[in-house]
Amino acid sequence: MPKTIMEFCEINSFTDQLIAWQRKQGRHHLPWQINRTAYRVWLSEVMLQQTQVSTVIERYQVFLKKFPTVKALASASIDDVLSEWSGMGYYTRARNLHRCAQVVVTEYQGVFPSDPKLLETLPGIGRSTAAAIAVFAYGQSAAILDGNVKRVLARVWGIQDDLSKNAAVNQLWAHAETLLPHAPEDLVSYTQGLMDFGATCCTQNKPACISQGSITCPFEDVCLAKRFDLIKHIPLKVKKVKVSTVNIDWWVLQYKDKLLLEKRPHQGIWAGLWSFPESIDLPKSAKQLERQVIKHVLTHRVLNIRPIQVTLQRPLTKIPANCEWIELADLKNLGLPTPVRLFLKNLDLIHDDA
DNA sequence: ATCCCGAAGT
DNA sequence: ACTTCGGGAT
Numbered sequence: 001m002p003k004t005i006m007e008f009c010e011i012n013s014f015t016d017q018l019i020a021w022q023r024k025q026g027r028h029h030l031p032w033q034i035n036r037t038a039y040r041v042w043l044s045e046v047m048l049q050q051t052q053v054s055t056v057i058e059r060y061q062v063f064l065k066k067f068p069t070v071k072a073l074a075s076a077s078i079d080d081v082l083s084e085w086s087g088m089g090y091y092t093r094a095r096n097l098h099r100c101a102q103v104v105v106t107e108y109q110g111v112f113p114s115d116p117k118l119l120e121t122l123p124g125i126g127r128s129t130a131a132a133i134a135v136f137a138y139g140q141s142a143a144i145l146d147g148n149v150k151r152v153l154a155r156v157w158g159i160q161d162d163l164s165k166n167a168a169v170n171q172l173w174a175h176a177e178t179l180l181p182h183a184p185e186d187l188v189s190y191t192q193g194l195m196d197f198g199a200t201c202c203t204q205n206k207p208a209c210i211s212q213g214s215i216t217c218p219f220e221d222v223c224l225a226k227r228f229d230l231i232k233h234i235p236l237k238v239k240k241v242k243v244s245t246v247n248i249d250w251w252v253l254q255y256k257d258k259l260l261l262e263k264r265p266h267q268g269i270w271a272g273l274w275s276f277p278e279s280i281d282l283p284k285s286a287k288q289l290e291r292q293v294i295k296h297v298l299t300h301r302v303l304n305i306r307p308i309q310v311t312l313q314r315p316l317t318k319i320p321a322n323c324e325w326i327e328l329a330d331l332k333n334l335g336l337p338t339p340v341r342l343f344l345k346n347l348d349l350i351h352d353d354a
Numbered sequence: 355a356t357c358c359c360g361a362a363g364t
Numbered sequence: 365a366c367t368t369c370g371g372g373a374t
Contacts, residue, residue, distance in 0.1 A: 048371085049371060049373080050372080052371090054361095089357075089359045089360090093357090124373070129372080148371090237369095268357085269356090269357070270358085297367080299357060300355080300356070301357095
């Protein structure tokens, strides 16, 4: 019989070994790891929720330069924020980021609270992000549990439950709490270690223990998933959402040096971003040019987009709701969904210089 | 259940 | 070139 969960917990070797691993093998020079203010930690955490480290490194620096403080972000317009967020997806989070900044300024005098429970009340900050800010910026003791951490804990302790179920996740939260180091000076290394270990060693598809790389996992001899050859089966994913196909048209109306764009509603796909109108009344004389259908894949939906290009000789008599004529030169300052940006780039109507 | 993109896999 | 999949908050 292998060493049991209890033994492994009691000797607390997971926590100690992870801290040691972090100090030797972890990442120490990411932009948000130096000068860990709450604002910088928060921004990096929100970006990292949806985007890989390599991409965030770039976007984080640009964003910080544009909005150096929580006050600067709070007083910016939402369109400026969305424009800066453009291409990163999950635009509701950019709106939450903006709202959160405003709450911090008006309710907390521009200083993020240090209590994880208070942090959690802020827009876009859930339990895990609240804990990360509390640990990194304020040295508080709190447990994180993001996708990486779930995977690591589930594997090391051989948890085969369906992690899409609340019951299983609640167990993991409780477990994560018990693993926290007791010495305050260890909290940052431990928490960062949890993130780094999941991101670089105990990865989803090619974890170190089953790859031939140079990295070796410090938990190989105690990890239950490894012992029972369950690495490929943990974490268990049961989710099976059926994906629907949606066909839409993009009416690409050009008049002189202007394009007709529609500002999308604050809820739903591409919230608050500018896209092409999907239905329109046209003068009969206008000549239509159908472009190649664009396939765009989302979590639970596949969009088949049929762009129809129309070059107008006269302006429209009536501008449709939520639409505006946008100068080609102004396109780069707008929040555009990625397929719109790509399409415009293909037509050579927009250039990517920052 | 919904929301976007890009890295990784085939 | 194509498809699949990971990532938290609401």
